[in-house]
Amino acid sequence: MSTETNNNNTIDDVIEDQKEEDQKEETLDLDKIKLLPGSSEDGTSASFQILEEDHTLGNALRYIIMKNPEVEFCGYSIPHPSENKLNIRIQTYGNISAVEALHQGLDNLCELCCVIEDKFAEKLKEGNYSNIDP
């Protein structure tokens, strides 16, 4: 029993710590994401280049943007393995712009993480697991 309460405490502490961190003002990197040449004039299809990101964000973002019914195509690539660059292409059916699709995707990804976080905390509190090495 005592180990369980310890677990819960540490997790609560982590959440609390990170909430404090969130409140701190972040300085934004102005070069983090840029528009690549080859976008349509109406802005419904465009490619972006994101710096210092890899397959971790690339594939997750691609998945969630493809889940958007307004998006016709979404794909990503790492143009060169030794450059920390991520190219992502979005084409929509025309009702929303590519930038809107990207932003909706990022918002959805945040929501998804919140759900996973809450679910994991809930399951940890339930404590329905063994503490012995399998």
Added chain:
Amino acid sequence: MSNLVGIEYNRVTNVTSTDFPGHQPGDHSWDIEKFKDSFDINITNISDGVATFDLIHIDTSIANAFRRIMIAEVPSVAAETVYVFMNTSFIQDEVLAQRIGLIPLKVDPDQLSWVDKTIDENDRYTEDNTIVLSLNVSCSKNSNSKSSNDPKEMYKNSHVYAKDLKFEPQGIQQEKFKDSPVVPTNPDILLAKLRPGQEISLRAHCILGIGSDHAKFSPVATASYRLLPVINIKEPITGELAKKFKKCFPPGVIDINSKGEAYVKDARKDTVSREVLRHSEFDGKVSLGRQRDYFIFNVESTGAMSPEEIFFKSVRVLKNKAEYLRACPINQ
């Protein structure tokens, strides 16, 4: 299309997920409420350093992101700079320094702040972002030892272990680490061997870092997932054949009921060796597969953090990435 990856004797089928709008009948657009209802976590085991849990009804791209983040992007503390004052041992300075760097330390990464690399090197390390460990050992003859060939008895300090690294609290660290002094998580890692007259005297500065910079900063020993195996018996398998069928799988996967018929007892224990597909008598009677949206995670911590905390942090890291990118202006 089902979410079952087919496993045949020489190939795998139905590997790619196709649950996107416009790809197949049904509504596959993103819906957070729907996700909330279907998504599930099942924690099977959390012990000292290892956690096993299932993420159910989630896409590979997301599960893989968490795995990658746990390995490479959750910060932890390791020795970064080693100042050697004296080293007359056989092991060279740079090799010794590398070994010290790889030792996992029991220190909560939240207690330290990031080192600002833009600051001049002399002012960069402070009590807020650096932990100092020192190692001072010298080897001498043990005059009390009887005639023995064991160096441990013949000499004092012939083996230098991770536990010989001593924490030197700086300034406010005295108070901050009062209840949890910094120690290596595994005290018995051998660092060097000495002979009488040899000595090592050094100081190591430990800082925050991430695994993508250097593997010593990775908080996990392993973080991996596998898909849940599925065994589908299409035609009853009975009698002697059932016994042979049972032997094609690891113990506990297949059992035989009172009617002498083989049934799947616990597919989770299967290693999917495909042994059963090598025997022609089972042709068409069984199909193997894996459930594409059922991830069995296994996270093994190096000891600084609990494995569940590492997973928690990986979710936060992905969320922060998305939030940060959302806030960044798009350059033309």
